Amino acid sequence: MTLLPDIQLTRRPGIIELGWGHPDMALLPGAALAQAATLALQHDSAALAYGAEQGPGWLITQLCTRFEQMEGITPLPEHLCITGGISQALDMLCTLLTRPGDVILVESPSYHLAPRIFRDHGLTLAPVPCDEQGIRLDLLETLHKTLTLQGRQPRLLYTVPTFNNPTGISLISERRSALVSFAQHTGLTIVEDDAYRELWFDAPPPTPLYNLTPAGPVIRLGSFSKVLAPGLRLGWMLAAPEIVRQCTGSGLLDSGGGINHFTAHVVAAFLAAGMLEPHSASLRSNYRRRRDLLLGALARYLPNTCTWIPPLGGFFVWLRLPPAVHSAALLPQAEAAGVAYLPGVYCYTGGGGENYLRLAFSLLSPDDLEEGVRRLATVLAHT
Ligand SMILES: Cc1ncc(COP(=O)(O)O)c(C=O)c1O
Incomplete structure (x- = not known):
């Protein structure tokens, strides 16, 4: 019988996988989650019932308090609902807010798997360049105007403004307020993917777009995948009450109840026991060490024709190779030398990124990070 995989990640023997943006399983809080699961079942036998469509009140109220304490915003419960992670939230927003053929603006480069969800819904992707x-x-405004004049006014803009995947960059504050006010004036809805906010290394990140005008034109999506564990499949959405109502009134939630209700109870218990803050602090220092190690290795081994911007948080370094070196074409050689990465072209929906590649420092041990860069440098030396 074929052995079926339990997890998405496949490790190939002899290859140091710098391409996968997954957390190191050694950093997942298994024992603490087991404790939280027991607490959740003791707290309330309703943890095993069909859940409230919005998510369990126990989790929603704790999240509201946390937003107030950590960010100084005071969302009401009707601004918040629990999701099955950002991927499920994106899929649901496409189902409820778009129709096949609609245009969605997508920053470029962007998280390479979000466009797959948009394409599942028959959306037309319109890339907006980043620097x-x-x-x-400026390019967003021009593109928006052109599309509107053609009668194809975009409904949504998808962006990861904080510790971006793949670039690691955060949108600067001036552009944050300008972007939100542009959306307010044009009726554009911004979908803010805030997957990496908690994983800052040097200083807390800039204010979320949503927080600039709470319940305005921004739908903010958060996830427990990076700060707790991706297998939980749990996240949240902060949005205007009518958007939350649209989601919680969907056929999906009417039939199945709140998404991942038991898991939501486990996370509520984890929060109630005060386990999240120490865990995220320890993750930050762990990933900071790995980021520093990767950056140190890049500086030591790579030729000075390669450049990168040190990320201040998140999982990734976006590496720029000399213009003539195409990372996708180079990948088979890299794999033969025992190292893999994500070619930049995967992150562009409208072409580009040939001489870029994404390296993740989240998955690998410090030793593997160093050796991976050493192997990459050997391959680049022969180009
Ligand atoms: C920017 C970004 N958004 C969303 C996701 C997926 O999030 P979730 O696990 O909450 O579905 C990822 C995972 O790599 C990501 O990098």
Whole structure:
């Protein structure tokens, strides 16, 4: 009988996988989650019932308090609902807010798997270029105007403004307020993917777009995948009450109840026991050490024709190779030398990124990070 995999990640013998943006399983809080699961079942036998469509009140109220304490915003429960992670939330928003053929603006480069969800819904992707300060507002305005004149006014803009995947860059504050006010004036809805906010290394990140005008034109999506464990499949959405109502009134939730209700109870118990803050602090220092190690190895081994911007948080370093070196074409050689990465072209929906590649420092041990860069440098030396 074929052995079926239990997990998505496949490790190939002899290859140091710098391409996978997954957390190191050694850093997942298994024992603490087992304790939280027991607490959740003791707290309330309703943890095993069909859940409230919005998510369990126990989790929603704790999240509201946490937003107030950590960010100084005071969302009401009707601004918040629990999701099955950002991926499920994106899929649901496409189901409820778009129709096949609609245009969605997508920053470029972008998290390479979000466009797969948009394509599942028959959406047309319109890339908006980014620079080293985040999404280019001038180009966004021009593109939006052109599309609107053609009668194809975009409904949504998808962006990861904080510790971006793949670039690691955060949108600068000036552009944050300008972007939100552009959305307010044009009726554009911004989908803010805030997957990496908790994983800052040097200083807390800039204010979320949503927080600039709470319940305005921004739908903010958060996830427990990076800060707790991706297998939980749990996240949250902060949005205007009518958007939350649209989601909680969907046929999916009417039939199945709140998404991942038992898991939501486990996370509620984890929060109630005060386990999240020490865990995220320890993750931050762990990933900071790995980031520093990767950056140190890049500086030591790579030729000075390669450049990168040190990320201040998140999982990734976005590496720029000399213009003539195409990372996708080079990948088979890299794999033969025992190292793999994500070619930059995967992160562009409208072409580009040939001489870029994404390296993840989240998955690998410090020794593997160093050796992976050493192997990459050997391959680049022969180009
Ligand atoms: C930017 C970004 N958004 C969303 C996801 C997926 O999030 P979730 O596990 O909550 O579905 C990832 C995972 O790598 C990501 O990098």
